[in-house]
Amino acid sequence: MPIPAFNRRTRLGFASGAVIAGTFALTCLAAPGSAAAATASSAPATYTVQSGDYLTKIAQAEHVPGGWQALAQANGIVSPYILQPGQQLALPGGSTAPKVSSTATASKASATPASATTSTQSYPNNLNGWINHALAIMKQHGIPGSYNGIHRNIMRESSGNPNAINNWDSNAAAGHPSIGLLQVIQPTFNTYHVAGTSWNIYDPVANITAACNYAAHRYGSIDNVNSAY
Incomplete structure (x- = not known):
């Protein structure tokens, strides 16, 4: 299995134009350049993939109708849904990403406290608490996932044991055993570690968030x- 990856088994995949209404008189009175502007506005919207982007993140930011699935289908992207920086994506009709000025963006950023990436709420030190804590952090970072989705995969991968380790598969033989609740290998954990969580791969919340970021x-x-991923 190529690295980065995290599972002791084989990874499997899973599976506008604007309408301008008006009278002939109004059209004739339009300022020069209006026709060009209308043509430009009817051109399909596109998005340039940036480092760290993934389909769900882009679909949410660009308000894509139908979500990441529609975005993938519109661009012929199939599992494992890998994107490359600089890649041009066509946005399905109806996408309405709000335009925010750089000044407004900077102002918003300066008003965001440095501690915004961490959760200050107290969670019980059990599986339920770990998952809910991870979900709170994931929400702050725009990482998708539900309680049921996380819980289902944890129970399959580790039966809820944060100290679970696989010392017998090909990853282990290569020196990278699968570890923790979602059986993450160290290179994957390092690559997809989520800011505000522990760098200890055995830490339940850090393990969950890194795994969900990878997924x-x-x-x-x-x-x-x-199934096995």
């Missing part, structure tokens, strides 16, 4: 993982 990039969401 978001590769499968669209941890919710789309229903």
